[in-house]
Amino acid sequence: MNFDFHTISEPTLLLKAGIAIKQIARMSEKAQKNGVIFRPHFKTHQSAEVAEWFREFGTTKITVSSLAMAEYFAAHNWRDITLAFSVNPRQIKTIDALAKKIKLNLLIENTEVAESLVSHLKSQAGIFIKIDTGYHRTGLPWDASEKVLKLIKIIENCPNLHFKGLLAHSGHSYKSTSKEQILKVYDATVERLTNLKSNIEKSYAKDFILSIGDTPCCSIVEKFAGIDEIRPGNFVFYDVMQYQLNACTTEDIALTMACPVVAKHESRQQIVIHGGAVHLSKDSLLINNKIKHFGLVVPLSDDEGWGEVYKNSYVCSVSQEHGIIQAENELFESTQIGDLVGILPVHSCLAVNLMKSYITCEGTKITIPHL
Amino acid sequence: MNFDFHTISEPTLLLKAGIAIKQIARMSEKAQKNGVIFRPHFKTHQSAEVAEWFREFGTTKITVSSLAMAEYFAAHNWRDITLAFSVNPRQIKTIDALAKKIKLNLLIENTEVAESLVSHLKSQAGIFIKIDTGYHRTGLPWDASEKVLKLIKIIENCPNLHFKGLLAHSGHSYKSTSKEQILKVYDATVERLTNLKSNIEKSYAKDFILSIGDTPCCSIVEKFAGIDEIRPGNFVFYDVMQYQLNACTTEDIALTMACPVVAKHESRQQIVIHGGAVHLSKDSLLINNKIKHFGLVVPLSDDEGWGEVYKNSYVCSVSQEHGIIQAENELFESTQIGDLVGILPVHSCLAVNLMKSYITCEGTKITIPHL
Numbered sequence: 047m048n049f050d051f052h053t054i055s056e057p058t059l060l061l062k063a064g065i066a067i068k069q070i071a072r073m074s075e076k077a078q079k080n081g082v083i084f085r086p087h088f089k090t091h092q093s094a095e096v097a098e099w100f101r102e103f104g105t106t107k108i109t110v111s112s113l114a115m116a117e118y119f120a121a122h123n124w125r126d127i128t129l130a131f132s133v134n135p136r137q138i139k140t141i142d143a144l145a146k147k148i149k150l151n152l153l154i155e156n157t158e159v160a161e162s163l164v165s166h167l168k169s170q171a172g173i174f175i176k177i178d179t180g181y182h183r184t185g186l187p188w189d190a191s192e193k194v195l196k197l198i199k200i201i202e203n204c205p206n207l208h209f210k211g212l213l214a215h216s217g218h219s220y221k222s223t224s225k226e227q228i229l230k231v232y233d234a235t236v237e238r239l240t241n242l243k244s245n246i247e248k249s250y251a252k253d254f255i256l257s258i259g260d261t262p263c264c265s266i267v268e269k270f271a272g273i274d275e276i277r278p279g280n281f282v283f284y285d286v287m288q289y290q291l292n293a294c295t296t297e298d299i300a301l302t303m304a305c306p307v308v309a310k311h312e313s314r315q316q317i318v319i320h321g322g323a324v325h326l327s328k329d330s331l332l333i334n335n336k337i338k339h340f341g342l343v344v345p346l347s348d349d350e351g352w353g354e355v356y357k358n359s360y361v362c363s364v365s366q367e368h369g370i371i372q373a374e375n376e377l378f379e380s381t382q383i384g385d386l387v388g389i390l391p392v393h394s395c396l397a398v399n400l401m402k403s404y405i406t407c408e409g410t411k412i413t414i415p416h417l
Numbered sequence: 418m419n420f421d422f423h424t425i426s427e428p429t430l431l432l433k434a435g436i437a438i439k440q441i442a443r444m445s446e447k448a449q450k451n452g453v454i455f456r457p458h459f460k461t462h463q464s465a466e467v468a469e470w471f472r473e474f475g476t477t478k479i480t481v482s483s484l485a486m487a488e489y490f491a492a493h494n495w496r497d498i499t500l501a502f503s504v505n506p507r508q509i510k511t512i513d514a515l516a517k518k519i520k521l522n523l524l525i526e527n528t529e530v531a532e533s534l535v536s537h538l539k540s541q542a543g544i545f546i547k548i549d550t551g552y553h554r555t556g557l558p559w560d561a562s563e564k565v566l567k568l569i570k571i572i573e574n575c576p577n578l579h580f581k582g583l584l585a586h587s588g589h590s591y592k593s594t595s596k597e598q599i600l601k602v603y604d605a606t607v608e609r610l611t612n613l614k615s616n617i618e619k620s621y622a623k624d625f626i627l628s629i630g631d632t633p634c635c636s637i638v639e640k641f642a643g644i645d646e647i648r649p650g651n652f653v654f655y656d657v658m659q660y661q662l663n664a665c666t667t668e669d670i671a672l673t674m675a676c677p678v679v680a681k682h683e684s685r686q687q688i689v690i691h692g693g694a695v696h697l698s699k700d701s702l703l704i705n706n707k708i709k710h711f712g713l714v715v716p717l718s719d720d721e722g723w724g725e726v727y728k729n730s731y732v733c734s735v736s737q738e739h740g741i742i743q744a745e746n747e748l749f750e751s752t753q754i755g756d757l758v759g760i761l762p763v764h765s766c767l768a769v770n771l772m773k774s775y776i777t778c779e780g781t782k783i784t785i786p787h788l
Contacts, residue, residue, distance in 0.1 A: 055507040111738045131738055132679040134691050135755035136426040155680050158754040184689050308503040309526050309555055318555050320505050324770050328699040367482045367502055383529040384506040399695050
């Protein structure tokens with residue numbers, strides 16, 4: 047830790063680069079060992095600099111969640127990008143321009159958009175069909191093989207479109223409360239996708255892949271049998287949500303928000319920090335299915351960045367700029383007005399997106415664009 | 418409405434400038450009629466351009482929620498600013514530099530910070546003492562007159578600090594469910610502040626003011642008896658939160674997020690939009706105390722910007738980029754993939770802060786800085 051905390055006067059997102067690099071190493075090695083394609087989602091870090099850490103481990107294929115993000119990473123020399131968001135027909139012109147420059151994979155889930163691509167896309171693009179494996183957010187149901195085949199037919203009849211495979215995001219893994227439940231979501235996802243694949247192969251002869259995405263499953267599962275590609279994103283930094291899901295430990299969390307203490311209220315044993323909804327987001331979790339919180343508390347330390355999480359303290363409310371910590375005795379007594387405390391964010395993707403920059407514990411400031 | 422919706426291809430925040438100006442007129446006239454100082458909070462719009470609309474109605478004193486916001490508006494020629502956030506002792510150097518340039522009012526609530534200002538502030542500053550009138554977020558309790566007097570004494574002994582008054586934000590008005598409850602919060606706030614004032618006046622002879630702030634109270638109350646200054650902010654745009662609180666009607670809401678429709682799911686009668694937590698925020702409300710939602714739906718229209726709210730439709734979930742609308746029949750049937758729909762945000766302050774720009778229905782793009 048070479049970073050001087052004295053320079054921090056406002057909410058500041060700190061990054062343990064070593065932890066993030068360890069997660070990248072671990073996930074890419076796991077993918078390699080299993081013989082699956084590692085196509086990490088870059089929506090969590092949103093940074094060309096962090097992206098280079100992935101490149102060190104051999105990553106060449108990536109996933110993004112918006113066209114603007116695809117353009118940003120394309121401008122930083124990423125040449126094989128899956129835009130894992132159902133094609134927005136109003137963006138086809140811009141998509142076309144990008145597909146001319148790089149290997150771009152798109153996501154579709156209905157004939158309307160497939161036909162719109164057939165009519166308007168002049169460049170070549172890979173196409174994934176989004177499959178709903180139980181999350182019920184987007185995609186064709188896993189048992190709708192006729193509908194999937196109809197889409198494949200539309201794609202195959204167009205010389206610019208190339209069917210790449212079936213893509214799922216089992217976001218319902220986020221509703222799990224144990225590793226066993228996450229594994230069950232994974233097993234069901236693979237079973238549903240492989241069944242669908244078998245059905246399709248009865249009338250479609252070419253090769254195509256199965257791609258899955260969520261960080262909880264990709265973190266917990268050791269053997270990726272039956273699927274061909276993983277697209278986790280959040281694992282690079284993790285957060286309290288993943289910790290509460292048992293997808294990581296608190297030591298795996300690479301980000302903390304350093305927040306100045308502006309007041310203490312003895313009667314409620316609460317600490318008021320500068321650090322609110324415009325820094326941490328309003329994403330919340332429950333402790334023991336009861337107590338809503340917006341982040342956990344860690345002590346900042348000059349040598350290691352930050353230390354172990356306080357077991358009985360949490361951010362109990364946030365407004366635009368304020369956060370209120372419900373503090374245990376030790377934290378309350380040892381914290382003075384003017385100190386900094388660390389808040390492990392509930393959702394690192396949203397905290398990064400709000401802050402637009404983070405500082406490594408070595409003192410390097412990483413700034414991300416407003417996409 | 419001169420704005421061409423065809424140019425919108427991604428989530429875009431639309432502003433009915435006429436509605437915002439009407440709210441500014443209404444609130445400033447109400448303040449004037451009551452003889453109270455109108456010191457609007459600029460954290461909602463965060464824009465130097467919108468600030469000029471206030472100037473047209475005679476506004477010269479403003480409120481902000483962060484030092485960066487104070488610096489931004491000072492750079493745009495606002496010369497009398499209250500930073501309504503308890504002084505962060507780590508920012509005193511920057512505060513000092515700003516206080517040298519403009520009339521800056523600061524907020525304190527404890528002796529530690531008061532003494533820190535006495536020791537380190539070289540410029541002149543006005544000081545408000547933050548009073549907790551029942552919200553229990555920050556401030557000295559309304560019945561702690563001894564502690565308030567102690568703070569006043571510290572301030573008065575310092576030639577650079579000038580005691581201006583007592584400041585409250587009755588944020589518990591946001592927990593109201595009717596106009597009557599909001600009025601009760603207001604009445605209790607005024608009673609508590611005026612009692613405190615009487616107690617202080619027993620041993621302190623100089624004049625000072627009482628300042629209150631929340632939009633629900635300032636919207637509902639017609640006669641501001643007993644207080645001297647109002648600092649509402651959200652009223653300039655309002656949002657679904659204020660509508661559900663009965664602080665405004667849906668016609669008073671000046672902002673909507675235009676979102677492209679990317680998919681429809683007949684079995685669930687859901688519409689998938691590009692428009693998620695990075696656009697609308699994760700702030701949510703309950704419908705009838707039961708159903709969680711992240712925004713209400715309006716049809717966009719070329720002539721008026723947008724029309725009346727769909728009574729039985731709502732955004733039922735948001736992830737980073739996606740929103741899911743639970744749609745009533747009429748909305749579901751009339752909406753096609755590739756269309757735009759409007760989402761009235763739950764919390765306009767957070768949506769503006771995330772988007773960093775909005776477009777007026779006349780086609781003017783207003784961009785705000787990342788503060």
